[in-house]
């Protein structure tokens with residue numbers, strides 16, 4: 001794409017988040033997991049995600065939360081995280097270029113690792129098949 005841009009403003013973050021979650025919702029593996037948890041609260045979820053990435057990438061501190069807690073009971077494994085990262089990377093590569101796009105990938109990967117190990121620990125402790 002000729003007109004890739006840098007992630008510099010809230011509108012750029014919104015484009016990233018909107019495009020990413022449109023794809024996630026259409027994905028055979030991830031779509032059902034999100035629909036089950038978010039139900040008809042998508043506007044709220046997207047707003048939270050705008051704030052999260054605005055805070056991380058633009059340094060504008062509009063997000064407060066404990067994302068680890070929200071993921072610990074999700075019925076997901078390595079395959080889900082791999083798919084999530086693939087779609088996220090693809091979206092970034094198609095739309096954006098520059099330092100913040102690289103940082104977004106780095107940050108998502110670190111968080112995926114963290115959630116993944118928390119979930120594995122939670123499963124091993126509870127003995128439950130989630």
Ligand code: HEM
Nearest residue numbers: 033034037048052065066067070076080081084108111112
């Ligand atoms: C298997 C992959 C993933 C799935 C299925 C997933 C699913 C979800 C769902 C369903 C929610 C809404 C939770 C709720 O409101 O109860 C959520 C929130 C969130 N997710 Fe994920 N997620 C995944 C990976 C990631 C990754 C890699 C990141 C790192 C950027 C991330 C960041 C967040 C954040 C910041 C929230 C908002 C938490 C809050 O409400 O404060 N997620 N996710």
